[in-house]
Amino acid sequence: xxxxxxxxxxxxxxxxxxxxxxxxxxxxxxxxxxxxxxxxxxxxxxxxxxxxxxxxxxxxxxxxxxxxxxxxxxxxxxxxxxxxxxxxxxxxxxxxxxxxxxxxxxxxxxxxxxxxxxxxxxxxxxxxxxxxxxxxxxxxxxxxxxxxxxxxxxxxxxxxxxxxxxxxxxxxxxxxxxxxxxxxxxxxxxxxxxxxxxxxxxxxxxxxxxxxxxxxxxxxxxxxxxxxxxxxxxxxxxxxxxxxxxxxxxxxxxxxxxxxxxxxxxxxxxxxxxxxxxxxxxxxxxxxxxxxxxxxxxxxxxxxxxxxxxxxxxxxxxxxxxxxxxxxxxxxxxxxxxxxxxxxxxxxxxxxxxxxxxxxxxxxxxxxxxxxxxxxxxxxxxxxxxxxxxxxxxxxxxxxxxxxxxxxxxxxxxxxxxxxxxxxxxxxxxxxxxxxxxxxxxxxxxxxxxxxxxxxxxxxxxxxxxxxxxxxxxxxxxxxxxxxxxxxxxxxxxxxxxxxxxxxxxxxxxxxxxxxxxxxx
Amino acid sequence: xxxxxxxxxxxxxxxxxxxxxxxxxxxxxxxxxxxxxxxxxxxxxxxxxxxxxxxxxxxxxxxxxxxxxxxxxxxxxxxxxxxxxxxxxxxxxxxxxxx
Numbered sequence: 001x002x003x004x005x006x007x008x009x010x011x012x013x014x015x016x017x018x019x020x021x022x023x024x025x026x027x028x029x030x031x032x033x034x035x036x037x038x039x040x041x042x043x044x045x046x047x048x049x050x051x052x053x054x055x056x057x058x059x060x061x062x063x064x065x066x067x068x069x070x071x072x073x074x075x076x077x078x079x080x081x082x083x084x085x086x087x088x089x090x091x092x093x094x095x096x097x098x099x100x101x102x103x104x105x106x107x108x109x110x111x112x113x114x115x116x117x118x119x120x121x122x123x124x125x126x127x128x129x130x131x132x133x134x135x136x137x138x139x140x141x142x143x144x145x146x147x148x149x150x151x152x153x154x155x156x157x158x159x160x161x162x163x164x165x166x167x168x169x170x171x172x173x174x175x176x177x178x179x180x181x182x183x184x185x186x187x188x189x190x191x192x193x194x195x196x197x198x199x200x201x202x203x204x205x206x207x208x209x210x211x212x213x214x215x216x217x218x219x220x221x222x223x224x225x226x227x228x229x230x231x232x233x234x235x236x237x238x239x240x241x242x243x244x245x246x247x248x249x250x251x252x253x254x255x256x257x258x259x260x261x262x263x264x265x266x267x268x269x270x271x272x273x274x275x276x277x278x279x280x281x282x283x284x285x286x287x288x289x290x291x292x293x294x295x296x297x298x299x300x301x302x303x304x305x306x307x308x309x310x311x312x313x314x315x316x317x318x319x320x321x322x323x324x325x326x327x328x329x330x331x332x333x334x335x336x337x338x339x340x341x342x343x344x345x346x347x348x349x350x351x352x353x354x355x356x357x358x359x360x361x362x363x364x365x366x367x368x369x370x371x372x373x374x375x376x377x378x379x380x381x382x383x384x385x386x387x388x389x390x391x392x393x394x395x396x397x398x399x400x401x402x403x404x405x406x407x408x409x410x411x412x413x414x415x416x417x418x419x420x421x422x423x424x425x426x427x428x429x430x431x432x433x434x435x436x437x438x439x440x441x442x443x444x445x446x447x448x449x450x451x452x453x454x455x456x457x458x459x460x461x462x463x464x465x466x467x468x469x470x471x472x473x474x475x476x477x478x479x480x481x482x483x484x485x486x487x488x489x490x491x492x493x494x495x496x497x498x499x500x501x502x503x504x505x506x507x508x509x510x511x512x513x514x515x516x517x518x519x520x521x
Numbered sequence: 522x523x524x525x526x527x528x529x530x531x532x533x534x535x536x537x538x539x540x541x542x543x544x545x546x547x548x549x550x551x552x553x554x555x556x557x558x559x560x561x562x563x564x565x566x567x568x569x570x571x572x573x574x575x576x577x578x579x580x581x582x583x584x585x586x587x588x589x590x591x592x593x594x595x596x597x598x599x600x601x602x603x604x605x606x607x608x609x610x611x612x613x614x615x616x617x618x619x620x
Binding site: 316361362394 | 541542564567
């Protein structure tokens with residue numbers, strides 16, 4: 001593998017600035033890597049990408065190199081390639097949300113975050129795989145086949161953003177964008193040994209993000225280092241007049257916080273371990289790496305205390321009520337009338353619009369999506385609204401209050417990101433509830449709107465698979481994530497003698513497979 | 522204990538405009554019952570005095586000036602349409618035989 005692929009985005013920006021590489025060379029290296037390891041759904045490869053835009057990415061890279069020659073750079077990351085989760089609208093590139101119902105749909109507009117990437121000069125390599133409409137924790141619910149974990153091709157890369165995390169973990173791209181509604185950036189980060197951040201709700205524009213649960217969804221960075229996440233977060237974040245739920249106040253200085261944190265000095269930082277997230281029932285290797293990371297933080301000067309957030313035991317149930325309710329409403333727009341596929345009902349001459357809608361939605365939506373739409377419809381229907389959705393909203397208030405109370409005592413809260421390491425493909429598919437448990441630790445942050453980061457904490461000894469360490473901060477306190485995250489990252493790298501991904505196994509080269517979506521040039 | 526019958530699932534599928542097959546209905550009802558039982562655990566957790574949170578940010582009336590700005594052209598808006606005619610989305614008949 002070309003060594004340049006191992007560099008972080010920040011390092012690549014330096015190499016570009018020093019003239020030691022070009023954006024075209026870099027972009028080509030990524031495309032070659034994708035061709036070598038990604039494969040198609042049946043190709044046995046990683047399958048991180050649903051669509052690769054080789055021509056477009058190289059043209060954008062060429063433009064970047066030309067700008068650089070004239071001294072007209074658009075940003076610090078000008079020329080560094082990036083992959084985008086297929087739930088974000090991109091003109092000229094299909095946006096399927098991992099669903100058949102949007103097969104081949106080419107948006108007529110760009111998501112704001114995509115516009116910001118383009119305005120900053122980052123070549124967009126393509127769109128990454130995901131659980132259908134972001135519903136899942138393993139990317140197995142993609143209608144286009146699963147993505148494989150670069151650490152073990154028989155295992156899941158997490159979800160719903162498994163494609164973005166796998167692309168970055170497999171060195172196919174130095175950066176990716178993901179989205180997080182219940183952990184869909186952080187949990188894949190944990191199981192693939194990468195960094196993922198869910199910003200404060202409202203911190204990054206949702207314009208052009210196909211909505212699943214609008215009070216929970218957030219776009220965020222997927223990277224190999226904490227600094228890279230800070231750079232990408234600052235680039236795409238900030239107020240957007242097109243998103244009425246975006247925060248008007250400016251973000252705190254994230255890159256500065258990451259650089260400060262990298263000294264590894266945690267003096268005076270109060271860290272709260274969430275009592276309800278960890279312990280019995282959590283994989284021993286996960287807990288061991290978590291505790292070792294805590295020890296490092298203490299040695300670096302942090303004050304670590306245990307904090308109880310009693311309502312968190314209800315977070316999973318609350319989420320799996322609120323989210324399907326919002327999703328059932330948001331997915332009503334896929335009605336075969338204005339975009340997406342249109343399926344005719346069988347054996348019906350001159351069907352009505354409604355009949356076409358029903359046939360299309362049955363054919364176009366997968367099982368998990370149908371489950372959640374039905375649950376949401378149930379919980380919102382008259383007679384049940386107060387008992388389910390209404391109650392869930394109240395418990396949401398309790399969860400928010402627990403966070404508020406906790407942050408009076410500590411600066412950040414921590415937990416393992418996920419109860420287990422990456423499980424095997426197919427292992428949890430038959431029992432939806434078992435799958436939902438993967439989100440135990442990540443869900444509370446989405447319900448309260450607070451930001452969270454997952455960074456690699458090491459490998460579990462029982463299976464040699466990555467473990468994630470989660471840091472949570474108060475709303476608008478995203479800089480704390482980067483300060484503490486960068487500190488822990490530096491302390492761990494010292495302990496390991498290098499970044500964790502150095503220990504990832506070689507990924508076998510596969511035969512490139514042509515798919516209807518045009519994967520691989 | 523909430524239990525969701527096959528008929529209820531069929532009714533909800535109606536409301537959600539999804540044509541579930543018999544096999545799907547058989548398959549879904551028990552799965553949904555299990556999920557509903559588990560989420561029902563939140564009932565009674567929050568007292569009557571707890572206000573609901575529908576949104577994490579305290580936002581009210583986010584307005585902008587009522588100024589016309591460029592939007593999608595008709596061509597762009599129709600670009601994803603399964604069928605289009607005369608600058609309009611072409612859709613199957615909306616009124617049924619009974620209407």
